[in-house]
Amino acid sequence: AQKITQTQPGMFVQEKEAVTLDCTYDTSDPSYGLFWYKQPSSGEMIFLIYQGSYDQQNATEGRYSLNFQKARKSANLVISASQLGDSAMYFCAMRYISNFGNEKLTFGTGTRLTIIP
């Protein structure tokens, strides 16, 4: 079974500092994908970054980078130069193929990030 674990329920970080949000996963499938989403208080899930299991290089998207360590089954999100607007819930999720042959996402429990001015 696929599982995502986020062990940090909450984090407080000073503005302009870098922050790492932890994510470990469990799957026996060789082909999968890992996402990070941001969920502000308004509720929508905002896509941040994606890493495919066969991608050779770590994904980067502006201030976001994904530290993908396949052997350790971890996919930590790094946010450089944090901003007040980064305060939100952050979810790690895994894309996999279900027994029905369609894609699904399984999510972790999230990390609430608060940026302190």
Added chain:
Amino acid sequence: GAGVSQTPSNKVTEKGKYVELRCDPISGHTALYWYRQSLGQGPEFLIYFQGTGAADDSGLPNDRFFAVRPEGSVSTLKIQRTERGDSAVYLCASSPIPGGGYGYTFGSGTRLTVV
């Protein structure tokens, strides 16, 4: 539309009542998903549509839950005889790629409260 639209944004209903939650996906997106997010949890899969048909409804918790997508665009999630445990945020996502890919766009959700 520009994004995935979900209505209503908030719904309060009495225990035992019937509710409908609507999702209007991005135009042309063939894949549509419903997820449920309980307080303090990540979203959990409910059902997946490819076009008009429900290709995977394995996440629906029981037979009180049903979803349709009759014309392959708008979808309605229907909950009969609501229970307090149904209180959650119901999220809809759509994708232009059959099977999902990584191009999911989520709506802002419907917050359902059963009193």
